[in-house]
Amino acid sequence: GxxxxxxxxxxxxxxxxxxxxxxxxxxxxxxxxxxxxxxxxxxxxxxxxxxxxxxxxxxxxxxxxxxxxxxxxxxxxxxxxxxxxxxxxxxxxxxxxxxxxxxxxxxxxxxxxxxxxxxxxxxxxxxxxxxxxxSLAFNSNITGSGTTLTLGTNQVTYTGTGSFTDTLTLNTTFDGAAKSGGNILIKSGSTLDLSGVPTLALVVTATNFDINNISPDTKYTVISAEAAGGLKPTPEENVKITINNDNRFVGFTFDASTLTLFAERYS
Missing domain, CATH: 2.160.20 (Pectate Lyase C-like)
Incomplete structure (x- = not known):
């Protein structure tokens, strides 16, 4: 008993x-x-x-x-x-x-x-x-509303069927020395559906940037998929990005269509 x-x-x-x-x-x-x-x-x-x-x-x-x-x-x-x-x-x-x-x-x-x-x-x-x-593997179906995922500089490889609604917040760190940042990789055969997310809030902390070591490949993609159709994105206008950067000589541009963040040196 x-x-x-x-x-x-x-x-x-x-x-x-x-x-x-x-x-x-x-x-x-x-x-x-x-x-x-x-x-x-x-x-x-x-x-x-x-x-x-x-x-x-x-x-x-x-x-x-x-x-x-x-x-x-x-x-x-x-x-x-x-x-x-x-x-x-x-x-x-x-x-x-x-x-x-x-x-x-x-x-x-x-x-x-x-x-x-x-x-x-x-x-x-x-x-x-x-x-x-x-960095780890997350193997499970997942649903969420008003969800916050904190990645740091880590990569989460995702296997399963996932979908989110309401605001989805991703907290990540973009490491300039490593030229990479916290991200989600959707494995082949899996899907992550963000089409029902009205706000995808990306909060990025930029660290370890050397203005003398910034090249066109100083970038990273926050969410990507191994196979076509693995990511069902929210419309670009729903993506809101906040960058916390303590180096005033480094700027950033963000491509909402690919969820890719680029670093550039201010002249």
């Missing part, structure tokens, strides 16, 4: 294993040094009621956990393998891979941080934020 742990704080347990698929409710700030379903166990459901952390793996491919619910500030230091409904609220951070054979819903005003590859059946991201801490 369902089990509730009543006392939060730091707890050291080598491994928790599910004996059935009932709900394990964890108290506020339950910080586990150990793993869940590392060497065995059934797909128990996990409810982090108000923050906490797990140092070890949460489920494996052979012994996945079930539903996961988070609130508060919740940190997973190792890989997570689940099969069920994941509802992520507050600020949830995954330092390793996240795999869920099921739907993922990001709660309103939530922040989810991913550092390694993500795989799920579907993501629903309404009025929520996803931060990508490294």
């Amino acid at each position: 369902a089990v509730s742990i009543t006392k939060g704080g730091n707890t050291s347990i080598t491994e928790i294993q599910g004996n059935g698929t009932a709900l394990l409710t964890l108290p506020a700030n339950f910080n586990l040094t150990g793993s869940i379903n590392k060497t065995g166990g059934q797909a128990l459901k996990l409810n982090f009621t108000n923050g906490g952390s797990v140092s070890g793996v949460v489920g494996t491919a052979a012994n996945s956990v079930g539903d996961i619910t988070t609130a508060g500030t919740t940190n997973f230091a190792s890989s997570v393998n689940a099969k069920g409904a994941a509802t992520l609220g507050g600020t949830t951070s995954f330092a390793d891979t996240f795999t869920n054979t099921g739907a993922v819903t990001l709660a309103k005003a939530s922040i989810t941080n991913f550092a390694k590859n993500v795989t799920a059946t579907s993501f629903t991201v309404n009025n929520a934020t996803i931060n990508f801490g490294n």
Whole structure:
């Protein structure tokens, strides 16, 4: 049956294993040094009621956990393998891979941080934020309204069928030394439909620009596709770009038709 742990704080347990698929409710700030379903166990459901952390793996491919619910500030230091409904609220951070054979819903005003590859059946991201801490693969269908994606300088390779409505905000960094910036690459056979987005807000931070090292190839494309038809763009007039640039000798032009940003030296 369902089990509730009543006392939060730091707890050291080598491994928790599910004996059935009932709900394990964890108290506020339950910080586990150990793993869940590392060497065995059934797909128990996990409810982090108000923050906490797990140092070890949460489920494996052979012994996945079930539903996961988070609130508060919740940190997973190792890989997570689940099969069920994941509802992520507050600020949830995954330092390793996240795999869920099921739907993922990001709660309103939530922040989810991913550092390694993500795989799920579907993501629903309404009025929520996803931060990508490294270049990684995102393998899931996705829908969202009022979504914010923070890319930094990282490339997210996207596999799935995605669509957004309402405002979509992309926060990226354009690194002049690397001549590249945070971007999304849509893999062949996948689609990302932005045709229902009334405002595509691109917020670009320009950094590491040397006015003596700017050439015609100092540019990058924010969203691109490996195959024709992979990107269904919003009309050009819906693209709004903000560039935060601390070098007054470097200027930028933006091609809304290709979502490409070019750097140029002011004379």
